[in-house]
Amino acid sequence: MSSKYQQTVLSLLFALHYFFYLHVQSAKRPKCKCISRISLIKGKTARETLMEKGLWEEVSKKYPYNPMAKFLQTGDEGMTNDADMSYYGVISIGTPPQSFKVIFDTGSSNLWVPSVYCSSQACQNHVKFNPSQSSTFKWGNQPLSIHYGTGSMTGRLGYDTVSVGGLSVNQQIFGISQTEATFMSYMVADGILGLAFPSIAASGATPVFDNMMSQGLVSQNLFSVYLSSNSAEGSVVSFGDIESSYYTGQITWIPLTSETYWQVSMDSVTINGNVVACNGGCQAIIDTGTTWIVGPNRDISNINSMVGFTPNQYGQNSLNCGNLASTPEITFTLNGNAFTLPATAYTTQSSYGCVTGFGNGGSDQLWILGDVFIRQYYSIFDRQNNRVGLAQAV
Template sequence: MKRLVLLLLVLLDLGQAHGLLHRVPLRRHPSLRKKLRARGQLSEFWKSQNLDMIQFTETCTMDQSANEPLINYLDMEYFGTISIGSPPQNFTVIFDTGSSNLWVPSVYCTSSACKTHTRFYPSQSNTYSMVGSQFSIQYGTGSLSGIIGADQVSVEGLTVVGQRFGESVTEPGQTFVDAEFDGILGLGYPSLAVGGVTPVFDNMMAQNLVDVPMFSVYMSSDPEGGAGSELIFGGYDHSHFSGSLNWVPVTKQGYWQIALDAIQVGGTVMFCSQGCQAIVDTGTSLITGPPDKIKQLQEAIGAQPMDGEYAVECVNLNVMPDVTFTINGVPYTLQPTAYTLLDFVDGMQFCSSGFQGLDIQPPAGPLWILGISLIERWK
């Protein structure tokens, strides 16, 4: 865990983390993927959404800022609480570095997913103002759409005034019905935001709410709800890591995009031998890459197709190879217990691969996604 947390910290602006730290507790819940698998509904979900996770090749392009690979959110496990309006209305959200918009369900939403989540009532807020412009985010399984409003948004004592956010009126199919979160708070760059909306953290900086223009994330693998996990605005906590930080330049300001030096499997460089690009994403527990490369990686770790995804024999973990991502000259090694996901189906252990094919094609070539919350505790 001490090394995994650095994957996000390397993205932060260079500087010293002095000043007041604003801590947002994060709670860990079973991911939607785990819930569906435990109920024996996961393979049916893939079929109902016309998705085959073994051959998942949906193309997401960087110049279509409204395009989000929704499948990532099936694997999100860490959530926090924010409030919108005055008096405050509370929502459970994903703090997502892979997108830049804030959205929550609207009281006017009639989709099934909205009925199972907290909805925003603009008429109950004294500080709300209607912007009225429409927004739409295209996901792999449908589009989430609604209108833009503005209100104060509070995150653990930090209150942003005049924050524009999406009020979803339609949400795609059954995808969000069982999700543990109400909405998403994007932490990506403004260029990625739908509708030209200024992201929450950028407004925090503009309104001088943080002493240092920096945020960090610590995700604990504690089995009891990820105790101690937190998002920190205004710096980072030295107690969450050992050694020195590995500062890595952002190569493109949209997603938090960085350069990968190489990817080794079992000590042998298999991918990115000449370097490649990756984005760091708190909105997923997976590590994704070009489908053809991921297929080779699955074969190298001994993963086999099963029910629309890749699985490994739990008893083989001790002989499976390590996978190492080298970033700015520093190797980050994932052992098999870190890159596989442990579930229990009918009382039996089920181990699935934490790697998945996803075709994101910006002009410079395909991207890898480094999912920060790929953390499992094994006993």
């Protein structure tokens, strides 16, 4: 065999070996899906359903409404509240997939759904997960207990494939409810998918987005939320992507002050340049799981009064919709950056007038900037850099 021929054969063998090596290494690397988009539907909140039935006053006395409950937790029990959750999307769990409507909640960290082992009335009104019908399901070793402002859910933890917008998250830990508070019967969604940090997850469960990141399912370690202000449809949560079609102008990045919730520093709340709340600074949480903007009772009462809201017979504050043109804007200054809401953004039109988008949250100097705020500002939740991005929504 000639030296030239031997060299050619060796070169070919080396090339084949190198090609095989690259192929194996590529197979080992997680395949990244650049965009995963889930459509969100704006459904009726539990409050709205109960008000339509004339039951809100009665039920809220039995199950006191406390929107701050999930942010004033003790121990390792993540807390949330459901009376004003309204945006939900569809995910699936198991093999073959079982579908569920869930709230994508940046104010909590656990995924849980009702199960066939739950006999509570709330479970009877929702789709229930059946572990025996999934070939990929495995039971965990821990119980799960999550406390709510209006009750609690208890159950067990299990592992299964969870599909979110085409992304398949393997061996995702999630809660399988065995009891649920009666109040939760009025939720449109079946369960909740928490998108806050692992540090507040009940029973130390790894959140869904953390597994998306570790399994290489997203091209960027962030997700973004657009809430349409025009209709029940058009809202989306996008995993791994910032979608420029949903905002205009520049993105303002605000560093987090705590890696628990999506919490930032707020400098003040002003009307016509005058400070009306958060004088000297306070903390605010960007929360998709709360419909309203919630703050300390005294501050919220002052704001509602200053812009012309008065109590109505339904236990809410409202004003004549014809007065919106003269109702002032309200500005929230976060980490030195001003974010202004016109009256049309912080009011909701109903059959009995325009209702305030501000709710009492207790005496603690903590604010929740919920859907009322997020509808106005496209929100990006960046885990890579522990910051929130806000831009004017279109």
